Amino acid sequence: MVKDLTKGILLMILCTFFTSMAVIFNKKGAIDFAWTIKGTIFNWALIVGLSLLGIGFIILSLALKYGEVSLLYPIISLSFIWAYLFSILIYNEAFQMKKIIAISIMIFGIVVLLSSKTNQEKDNSKKEFQKVRREKK
C-alpha cells in the first residue's frame, strides 16, 4: 500500500518535469513560429513541446491509479517551480526571491484547494475503515 503511494508520488513528480519542460519548448517554438511550412508544421520545438505535454498526460493518468486523487493530484503544482527554474537556466531570466515566494504561496493554495476530498473518496475511505474494523473482529 505504502509502496504504491510512493510509486504514485514519483510518477507525479516525473509528470511535472515533463509538463514544465513542455512550456520551455513551447516558448522556443513560439519564438521560431512563422507563417511558413517550416514555422508551423515542421516547427520542431512546438512538436517536442506538444509531445512532452502528451507524455506528461499519460504519466499523470498512470500515476493516479496508485492513490487518491486528492493526495496525488496537488503534486502537479510543482511544475510551476520547475518551469521557473528551467527558464532561469535556459532563458537567463532573472532570479527573484519574490517570485519563488509567490509561487510557493500559490502551490500552498493549490494543495489546499485540490486536497479537499471528493465525496466518492470519502465514501471509499469510510468503506475501507469499516472493512478493517470487521476484519479485526
Added chain:
Amino acid sequence: MNTIVAISLMTIGSVFNAIAPIILKRNKTEFKNIFNLINPYFLGGLFFYGLAYIVTLPPLKEGDVGMLYPIMALTYVWSYFLGVVYLKEKKSYQKLIGVGIIIIGIIILI
C-alpha cells in the same frame, strides 16, 4: 507585447483549460473502440485544450515564463466555480480558502 495583454491572454487560456474537463466530464459515451472518441464531448474538450494552447503561445514568446506560466494556476480556481455551477459539485470552505490563497500568490507574483 504589453504586460497587461500577456496576462489577460494567459488568463483566457486558463479559462479554456478549465472549460475542457467540464465538457469531457459530460461525455457519457461508452468507450468500446477508438471510434467512440469521435463524439461532440470528446472533440469539444480537445478543442478547448487546443485553444488554450494556442492562446498561451504569444504571451510566452515575449514574456517571462516565471511570471506568466504560474497564471495557469487560475485553471483550478475556474474549475472549482465551473464544477459547482455546471456539475453541481459541493461547495466547501476549504476549497474557497485555497482559491483565496492562489489569488494572493498570483497578485504577489505580478
